[in-house]
Amino acid sequence: MSYCRWSCLGGQSDLYAYADVHGGVTLHISERRRVLTPDVPEDPTADMISGKISHQEWADLYKARSQAVDKCKLEAIGLSRDGQGFNLDFEEAANLVADLRKEGYVIPEGVEDDIRADMEEETE
Structure with a gap:
């Protein structure tokens, strides 16, 4: 299941995040974004x-x-995590998504909450 993709519901996202079949949450951070x-x-x-x-x-x-x-046009994002990828546990992933948003990456609202909700389901 994905939490967000490069263009969630027709919007823009600098993040592709999904619950990984091998465990945890995988995050891919874009290097570029479209200038609408x-x-x-x-x-x-x-x-x-x-x-x-x-x-x-x-x-x-x-x-x-x-x-x-x-x-x-595609332009470089120019932030600290451009092009990086991670596989993290649910809490770490939710925290990183929040940090990425604070830094200026474009991420749909609610992604951290959805990851945390799934974390709670994992621990039940």
Whole structure:
């Protein structure tokens, strides 16, 4: 199960994090990120979840957004952990994610909480 991917729900993320089948949590930190331009359409996922648009409408809008994002320039992130990878226990992983966020990496909200919730399930 992944906690976040490079582009979670159409947004941006500098982190790919997942519960590893060999144990713990594996984190991959990106070296570069897309610089979104003003013409990139908003992520339509919330509208699909709320029922404002159909799944087909979402698919069409998401495809258009993805194509626009793919055209955006990639730039070096330039922070201390760029390009690094880790396999850590759940607590260490959650703490590192929080530290990465404080340093300036773009990470979706709630990732640390999800990792800690899984840590609690592991110890039960």
